[in-house]
Amino acid sequence: MNDARRSAAPRTPIWQAIAQALTSDIAEGRYGPGDKLPTEAALAARFGVNRHTVRHALSGLVEKGLVRTRRGSGAFVIDTPTDYPIGARVRFHENVIAAGRRPEKRLLDLERRGATRGEARALHSAPGDPVCAYHGLSLADGVPIAVFESVFPLDRLPGIDARLNETSSVTEALARIGVADFTRVSTRLTAVRADAAQALHLRIAEGDPLLRTTGLNVDADGVPVEYGRTWFAGDRVTLTMESEAP
Structure with missing residues (x-):
């Protein structure tokens, strides 16, 4: 019964988990204001996902006001706690x-x-x-x-x-x-x-x-x-x- 309940529990979408991990990196100072985040390819390799999933995660950070993106340049941190x-x-x-x-x-x-x-x-x-x-x-x-x-x-x-x-x-x-x-x-x-x-x-x-x-x-x-x-x-x-x- 308990196993069935656990298996039925909703899982966090992988793009949200990636966004949360990057948010923690920023909060802990791994990336500071103005710093460039790793490339989409590097993040895809780090999390074992495709680049589309990484783009979805970065879009979430942009909506939160933590990151800005520049076409052809990448994603940059614009806010720290x-x-x-x-x-x-x-x-x-x-x-x-x-x-x-x-x-x-x-x-x-x-x-x-x-x-x-x-x-x-x-x-x-x-x-x-x-x-x-x-x-x-x-x-x-x-x-x-x-x-x-x-x-x-x-x-x-x-x-x-x-x-x-x-x-x-x-x-x-x-x-x-x-x-x-x-x-x-x-x-x-x-x-x-x-x-x-x-x-x-x-x-x-x-x-x-x-x-x-x-x-x-x-x-x-x-x-x-x-x-x-x-x-x-x-x-x-x-x-x-x-x-x-x-």
Whole structure:
């Protein structure tokens, strides 16, 4: 029975396995920005497949924004994972600039709704209390690296939705309503798979690996001001945990 189930399980297409292997090579630094990948013939020999299968795999890397191809010249790496530190002071723009990339955030949706039980528990509110949910896309050098949802308590932060409509920066929006500084008090990391909507925004395939962070930010008095979840494309970001200096 178990053997039958195993034999019936779907197998990863060989071109996807090749794309994943090359993605790992890039993530580990075997090929850096601007480096030329081995020729189609060399890759076909390495993986024991025909050149058509190799072309299919390279097309997948092009769609992900990791590789570009030049007719007659070959395939070249255009992206490596962005180092993204997670510590007490998580600031998207600062982190991406420090990694030598150009940061950008795009607003996908801004809504008022009631807090879920989990959100209410994190924000020290009651289920159903009004919150502002900010859905957005984070990019580095024009390449999408994460989708996110940040939730803010409206009774505590009146006007935060209007400020988020004015600026894509959460730090700036909070500053405009009087929250001069905030710190991260908890972060949880989970490996998940991309759903259809996340895959569309991140230009990856449905089911590709994501790193989800769930975090809570508090103001200078320790009062929760933001509860957020971010889904990072697993092959475009290296998350590093930073400890505070004693």
